[in-house]
Amino acid sequence: MIEKRLYSTGLWGLYAGLILAIHLKIVEALTGEKVYTLLLNIDYLPIVNAVQFAEPVEVLFHLMVSVILSILLFYVMYRLKLTSRTKVLTITIVVNVIIALAYYPLTALSDKTPAIADFTALVHWVIAHIVYGLVLGLMLHRSLKK
Numbered sequence: 001m002i003e004k005r006l007y008s009t010g011l012w013g014l015y016a017g018l019i020l021a022i023h024l025k026i027v028e029a030l031t032g033e034k035v036y037t038l039l040l041n042i043d044y045l046p047i048v049n050a051v052q053f054a055e056p057v058e059v060l061f062h063l064m065v066s067v068i069l070s071i072l073l074f075y076v077m078y079r080l081k082l083t084s085r086t087k088v089l090t091i092t093i094v095v096n097v098i099i100a101l102a103y104y105p106l107t108a109l110s111d112k113t114p115a116i117a118d119f120t121a122l123v124h125w126v127i128a129h130i131v132y133g134l135v136l137g138l139m140l141h142r143s144l145k146k
Contacts, residue, residue, distance in 0.1 A: 013070025
């Protein structure tokens, strides 16, 4: 039974990850802030950073991380028997804001991403991750209720 929920949870991560990527791509297109570029950035990873990947491959890396994160969050909440929508949403949003804030300093390691002092980019970045956390939380809540 949990295996079936883990499969759907992986799909939720895929959907939420696509929403995050599209959101940031639109923000970057409208504002010029390199937040979508930041999402796809892997310059800080040794060995992998030596390869220039096509955008669809970079998006695929992002989606794999999103799927893994959604499965991990689901598993933790499932084990803790969390089914309250408020608790699920709070956890997913808080975790994603922490991830967003932890990842943003990595901009200092790349010349393709926003400057670390770019407050506008940081605000767009954090808002997008709050939206991601909200979307993922709503989807995970559906799986946890079953």
